[in-house]
Amino acid sequence: MSETLDTGLLTEAPRRPRGRPRKSPDDRDEGNRRQLLIHAAAALFRNKGFAATSTRDIAAAVGMQSGSPFYHFKSKGALLHEVMAQGMRSALRQQALALQALRQSHDAAQAVGDEYSGGAAPSPAEALRALIRAHFDILLCPGSDFVPVMLYEWRSLTPRQRETVVALQREYEAPWLPVLQDLHRQGRLHANVHLARLLILGALNWSVQWFNAEQGGSLDELSDVALRLFIHPEAA
Amino acid sequence: MSETLDTGLLTEAPRRPRGRPRKSPDDRDEGNRRQLLIHAAAALFRNKGFAATSTRDIAAAVGMQSGSPFYHFKSKGALLHEVMAQGMRSALRQQALALQALRQSHDAAQAVGDEYSGGAAPSPAEALRALIRAHFDILLCPGSDFVPVMLYEWRSLTPRQRETVVALQREYEAPWLPVLQDLHRQGRLHANVHLARLLILGALNWSVQWFNAEQGGSLDELSDVALRLFIHPEAA
DNA sequence: CCTACCGATCGGTAGG
């Protein structure tokens, strides 16, 4: 992801250009500056809340002047929406990768004749663990501000913006249901699966409020604890 | 707390008092007006967030002029803090009543020789159910805005205000731990009790985001589902 | 992307 960021101060400029030093015209860092704004906004929205963060705060965080964010975004709300949409798209990618890795590890085990698990597909419990682990990653890794902003600031979206975010959310929550249904059939989950999904995701989402990356233990251990809390031991 | 607040309009003004019609002077609603502000603020803070709610919004909600809330509260933040403190004190009362009712129902059962439960004290599972049920009451009953405001707006408190709220929170969370420890000993909870408490309270707290009082089913049913999700069946 | 600016709104106050 490291793009070429040539400041190009030497390529032209016969004399000294007016104003502070400029980058060369072929330095197209438009997307870069825009992304910087998005990241700064995500961090500020998460720490202070959307309404309590001024567009001046965001501009200052990336060394811009107060009016400049509006060159990249037509409004403060559009910036918020972009944070959420990017956060959810990234979360969907992470979730898909986690499920894919789970399947592949089982395919590999099967390919070498390792069939102790009895079936080709990962067990429902393993699948739930993978979903939980990916979810903690998305919420709690240092710098993971985008999805927490979505979780806690969606009230500030316009109804139209909310629609697109809700659609992404539904897509993200979809894989949880069949896994919980499997666990229910196995007798390892004694609760309505729809309510169970709401309660489980709530338990995980709330970790944003109390988890401390420096002293909170590993996300692996946390995922194990959560899994053991929600599903019952295998029937003997 | 109802102090004598004589507006004195009648002691002087011999004709018709200026301004809109006044209530009679013996209508001492000082505490009442103050409580009205607190309730209106709680509802607005919950629905729009603290930073997005103006003191003018709050004043208008109770029919006051824009500067009048500052007759009752020295700042917007003091009003927020009062919402949270009242919410937590009320929650503590509700929780204590629920636990007391649980114990009394067992005492009564014992008094008439109904000893099917084998012991005098309520079972840990029953105690957890009572805690969960009371918690849902505190969060989800129509008009229960105070504690949700505390859960979602504590960032807006000053450090000093936060201390008093955190102390109330700790008091509220205290009774959960011994109950979870009992369940752990019984083998009905397979997780670190401290983490279990965080995860369980998170699952419940998050219900504020999705529960719909009109169509969401009863809080009794919801409590049963949550209980079955978190604790394992009794050992055979 | 900066400069310079605008109208609106905000929390809060004095004085009655």
Added chain:
DNA sequence: CCTACCGATCGGTAGG
């Protein structure tokens, strides 16, 4: 508790 008001800040824009 209202009236009248203040300074500060805010989101956003024109023009370069």
